[in-house]
Amino acid sequence: GENVEQHPSTLSVQEGDSAVIKCTYSDSASNYFPWYKQELGKRPQLIIDIRSNVGEKKDQRIAVTLNKTAKHFSLHITETQPEDSAVYFCAASIGSGGYNKLIFGAGTRLAVHP
Amino acid sequence: NAGVTQTPKFQVLKTGQSMTLQCAQDMNHNSMYWYRQDPGMGLRLIYYSASEGTTDKGEVPNGYNVSRLNKREFSLRLESAAPSQTSVYFCASSATAEAFFGQGTRLTVV
Numbered sequence: 001g002e003n004v005e006q007h008p009s010t011l012s013v014q015e016g017d018s019a020v021i022k023c024t025y026s027d028s029a030s031n032y033f034p035w036y037k038q039e040l041g042k043r044p045q046l047i048i049d050i051r052s053n054v055g056e057k058k059d060q061r062i063a064v065t066l067n068k069t070a071k072h073f074s075l076h077i078t079e080t081q082p083e084d085s086a087v088y089f090c091a092a093s094i095g096s097g098g099y100n101k102l103i104f105g106a107g108t109r110l111a112v113h114p
Numbered sequence: 115n116a117g118v119t120q121t122p123k124f125q126v127l128k129t130g131q132s133m134t135l136q137c138a139q140d141m142n143h144n145s146m147y148w149y150r151q152d153p154g155m156g157l158r159l160i161y162y163s164a165s166e167g168t169t170d171k172g173e174v175p176n177g178y179n180v181s182r183l184n185k186r187e188f189s190l191r192l193e194s195a196a197p198s199q200t201s202v203y204f205c206a207s208s209a210t211a212e213a214f215f216g217q218g219t220r221l222t223v224v
Contacts, residue, residue: 001173006156009154032211034211034212034213042217043204043215043216043217043218044157044204044215045215046212046213049211049212089156089157091157100145100208100211100213101147101159101162101172102147102157102159102213103159103173104149104156104157104158105156106154106155106156107154107156
């Protein structure tokens with residue numbers, strides 16, 4: 001089955017710096033790659049996603065890149081702010097017929113220091 | 115819209131007790147999922163239901179059973195709770211891509 005590895009497990013940056021989180025996946029059939037943000041005590045919420053037919057996607061300060069050949073994808077956050085502090089999860093799935101069996105990475109705890 | 119609603123929010127069980135975690139969604143989603151979250155291990159899929167009437171095992175199904183009662187509701191049952199099942203449990207639902215999560219159930223087995 002699918003396996004997703006995520007690095008680093010913790011990341012500390014200064015406000016205004018960029019943060020990069022990387023994930024690799026094992027199943028070449030995976031075609032959907034979302035990123036979730038989870039604040040302390042809250043539920044995970046989708047922040048950005050990418051499909052296998054796209055190499056890069058941006059949404060304001062966040063961007064995701066996908067390298068299908070190498071089977072890895074990354075989350076980039078620019079101009080970080082204290083409110084970006086949270087745990088970020090990547091996931092991969094083989095979306096089919098309207099359902100996605102998401103397999104998650106172990107998470108990255110991002111701390112943005114003022 | 116309430117989205118995905120889980121009950122209860124907190125629960126303490128004694129080893130060997132049984133309980134059912136309830137989940138309901140009002141977004142008319144076909145697919146529903148149960149995950150458990152443990153420190154340093156991310157979200158691990160326990161069971162999922164691709165559509166009403168179907169259920170399948172995920173990554174960590176041992177010790178759990180599920181029921182897709184109807185399109186809205188997907189319950190998770192622990193028949194004989196063990197301390198290793200202490201975790202935060204999240205239910206989620208999806209239509210096409212994005213999975214929407216419930217607020218979670220914090221379960222402690224003593």
